[in-house]
Amino acid sequence: MSGVSPLAPAGGAKRKPMAEINVVPYIDVMLVLLIIFMVTAPMLNQGVDVDLPNVDANPVAVEEDENQLIVSVSAKGLYYLERGSDDPKAMALVDIKKYVTILLKSQPKTDVLVRGDESVPYGIVVALMGILQAAGAPSVGLITEAPDPQAGQ
Numbered sequence: 001m002s003g004v005s006p007l008a009p010a011g012g013a014k015r016k017p018m019a020e021i022n023v024v025p026y027i028d029v030m031l032v033l034l035i036i037f038m039v040t041a042p043m044l045n046q047g048v049d050v051d052l053p054n055v056d057a058n059p060v061a062v063e064e065d066e067n068q069l070i071v072s073v074s075a076k077g078l079y080y081l082e083r084g085s086d087d088p089k090a091m092a093l094v095d096i097k098k099y100v101t102i103l104l105k106s107q108p109k110t111d112v113l114v115r116g117d118e119s120v121p122y123g124i125v126v127a128l129m130g131i132l133q134a135a136g137a138p139s140v141g142l143i144t145e146a147p148d149p150q151a152g153q
Contacts, residue, residue: 067107067109067110067111068110068112068113069081069082069083069100069103069110069111069112069113070082070113070114070143071096071100071112071114071115071128071132072088072114072115073115073116073117073120073124073125073128074117074120075117075119075120077121077124078090079091079092079093079096079128081096081099093127093128093131096128096131096132096135097131097132097135098135100112100131100132100135100136100137101135101136104137111141112132112137112139112140112141113140113141113142114128114129114132114140114141114142115142116128116142
């Protein structure tokens with residue numbers, strides 16, 4: 001053996017290093033990842049549909065005679081149903097769902113409103129809104145108080 005490699009080019013010329021990178025496998029991997037993310041992204045979104053106004057909201061005039069159901073959440077996280085002049089009664093979420101389902105089947109024009117104490121965690125009110133939506137309420141209103149104009153002075 002003369003010390004020449006059988007893989008070396010004939011004539012003793014040295015081979016140049018290849019400066020090109022084959023990117024086709026990387027493109028394939030990126031396309032597969034893109035498809036995976038496109039399929040899984042819609043499954044990650046969960047929430048309660050809320051119709052938000054596009055302009056400044058004015059108070060809505062609601063007559064006391066109208067059919068309405070108010071579900072309140074106390075500072076302790078207890079749920080209360082207020083219907084007409086009856087005294088509010090503490091109820092579990094399962095019982096609220098049953099009651100609202102039956103009520104909306106018999107009186108579909110009933111307005112469903114939620115009154116939550118400001119110290120209640122957000123998740124408790126959202127859980128209530130989810131139950132009301134599952135019970136068939138087409139929309140759920142939130143009861144708030146107008147800010148005190150004297151508080152800012």
